[in-house]
Amino acid sequence: MALNEVNRPVRKVFTTRAGGVSLSPYRSFNLGDHVGDDPAAVATNRARLAESIGLPERNLVWMEQVHSNTVTVVDAPRENPVPATDALVTTSRRLALAVLVADCVPVLLSDHHNGVVAAVHAGRMGARNGIVERTVAQMVELGAEAARIHVLMGAAASGKNYEVPKAMADDVESRLPGSRTRTSQGTWGIDVRAGLIRQLLSLGVTAIDSDPRCTIADEDFFSYRREGKTGRQAGLVWLP
Template structure:
């Protein structure tokens, strides 16, 4: 659809997918653009139109499936979209059914899309720092394997998220990762006293590689720094804005 920016990953070539931003929507105000977040104060009919445009830009006529994201490590396998009021609390979706657009919403967290072309299995995961360190990508891969995927065939791509230069964290945050694995210190750069700059994207890529994936791509797009293209929770917070938008990343099987 004209006006909707769809970022693609070479690793997922041939599989309907897209990492979308804020361009091409009908929302106005501080959430201007393609805001798809029902947790925002945007009008429901406007959000619905944005979601329709998003799906049409990636997998026309597909049915959109999302979950109630809670920064967990939980992945669910689906065969049809959930009723809005009955969405499970989880942070990843997996399917082998054509005609579904699996969607995850982000506003600085890392969206990760997966595909095993040979098995016909796809997945989408929301990896904020809590879900990433808890193993949401590992859970996603295991759920894909339960449907016949093989991790050595799974391709994964990490979409727009907050970059190291924009992601300041405190010493307690740093210690959580260092205590899990001292090698995690490499994902932190020194910042101002008692603070660090965290590389979420690199950490997620590391977890994917550690899980045995061989085809991994990182798009290297900073949601915080690219205001005209992406929504950012941290940017909105720093500005004291009353609301913030959410973008969507989707993947599905045609047919």
Template sequence: MSEEVEVFRARALNGIAHGFLGRKGGVSTGAMASLNVGLGSTDDPALIAENRRRAVEAALPGGRLVSLFQVHSADCVTVAEPWEERLRPHADALVTDRPGLALGILTADCAPVLFADREAGVVGAAHAGWKGAIGGVTDSTIAAMETLGAQRERITAAVGPCIARASYEVDVVFLARFADADPENERFFTEGRREDHWQFDLEAYVAHRLASAGIRTVEMLGQDTYAREDHFYSFRRATHRQEPDYGRQISIIGL
């Protein structure tokens, strides 16, 4: 019997079809075991396709998956209909008001953010790595949702599994980049275990950006992708182990 697909859900998005999926419940093996959905990985494409099918059925049964060629940008795409996988736009967020579309964001330490305005019938999904987060990918998503009739005071958002502060060591150049953008950003850093290194709280920073943009309800799931190897893939963990490749998990939302 195959393992059940594991889905993490946000209370803030109750009533909206969504799911932050981990690595359980797929068909991939070895280092990619088991629900690897990364088209850019070296995994067998047939296994990836089956994993993506399972992920959609767990989050939005019967939905049609729409994903991106993610590039750590602040760009957001409005989706009216699905596109072929080979034609995926280069962007890092999607929004739609069309039923049946499963907006999918892939991560392996970066923060997935799911959005919904229930009254307007508009949803969004964003890939917020540190570059996209400081660049304003969540702001772009909110603005794109507003063009479809959403109102930011009604939008709820959830920040899904990502690398946690305890696992995310950065150097002085990284810290300076955030401090130069806003000196108050230093509150998202604590002293690291090594000299001239700090621990960065990506999840809290993304939540701060959402709240600063006027989002009144922001939920953080508090799941560390680096530390919880049995549940999540992690780019940084694979890098530290000098592994040749790594899997990706997906977060999905739809109407």
């Protein structure tokens, strides 16, 4: 059964690396068209994704992600990825907002009571510079209420495996409190999801779910840190 045939007020979907046609090192369900994969394979994977969620492929809106804190409101399908942005917000129905990741945090937000959804690419720099906070603010501007927003974060690099220099951990902590941590090796690390949860709670967003899986450790996911040259999985959110 296609997902749009289920009577739910909002849809949130994450993919893994399984189920596509891409060859190594993008094997197999790579959805990123900017990582060097065969364009025909990516096109086939994206068409397969659209079919599986029950939406026309043109209704999937992608981003040209640049690790910014730029938030863009969209209200119609786009022929090309939305340029230079790392968050999409919409009030339009049957418009699936897509985020691509391979260690960064994919964040899907929704206030289905007021009909506002968003997809965010929250990497270290974007999270540090307030991409999620700015997205919540944009949602509220479009009619959402913080207390009604539900957040779902997908698999991402975990603090126990995301090792960084101490200066970098301190810098991110100064802008995203709760993100600095120690890795399983005892070195300094960053847990972006932990920092985002604290930030969201401070904004009055309390309905938060987070997939605990680590993309660096779990080979069901693409991981730039583990593999370097690799594909991208996706998160999608839409109002049916």
